[in-house]
Amino acid sequence: MFYRFARFIVKVIFKIMFRIEVIGTENIPKKGPVIICSNHISNYDPPVVGITSPRSIDFMAKEELFEKKWLNVLLSNLNAFPVKRGMRDRNALRTGIERLEKGHTLGLFPEGTRSKNGEVKKGLAGAGFFAMRSNATVIPCAIIGSYEKFSKLQVVYGRPIEFKTLEKEKPGAQEVTDEIMGNIKSLLDEHR
Structure with missing residues (x-):
């Protein structure tokens, strides 16, 4: 209930501040576990x-x-959970897998930190870990534009990532993350 209310308020504010164009929401499955990587x-x-x-x-x-x-109360009510940066955080990994097993949608920013120049950086292995350890559909997402007031911002959701070519190679988590980041970069290149 709180999530929906907060989402409505933020949507109203952001629609005033930014001209957001959304592309590809039909690519996100309506049911089942999903990982959105942006x-x-x-x-x-x-x-x-x-x-x-x-x-x-x-x-x-x-x-x-x-x-x-x-902030802890607010973020927890918005379905967020903590992760320790710069180290392997088993609790965060376990929490993410548990939520995917319940059919939730997990939102990840594989780069781990903001890109100052807008270019896609190397992603951390965590995204690949979640993709490999769950039956979740992985959706790449590209945010294109700037957050200057009244400027245009595009949010593009790509098609689910097929890992078939990697499956034969038995990839590690980093290789799967690299594939995800390649898909995000392709969306950026296509829509810029």
Whole structure:
């Protein structure tokens, strides 16, 4: 209930601030576990993906954000959960898998931090881990444009990623993440 209310408020505010164009929401399955992997250019990216996706999204967020009690309560009510950056966080990995097993949508920014120049950086292996350890459909997402007031912003959801070519090679989590990042880069190149 709180998630839907917050989503509505943010949607109204962002529609005033930015001219958001959304492409490809039909590529997101209506049911079952889904992982949405997006490039990361701003702190506004999670709410933008959250308001443009037809499904509610559980996001991993850096642990530091949960240190303030009011922010911890807010983020938890928005389905976010903490992750320790710069190390392997087994609790965050377990939480993500549990949520996918329940049929949730997991939102990830595989780069782990914002890209200052807007170019796609190398992704962290966590995205590949979730893709390999779950039966989730992986959807690439590209956020294109700037967050300057009244400027145009595009959010493009690509087709589900097929990992068939990688399956023969028995890839590791990093190779799967590299494939995901390649799909995000292709969306950026196609729609810029």
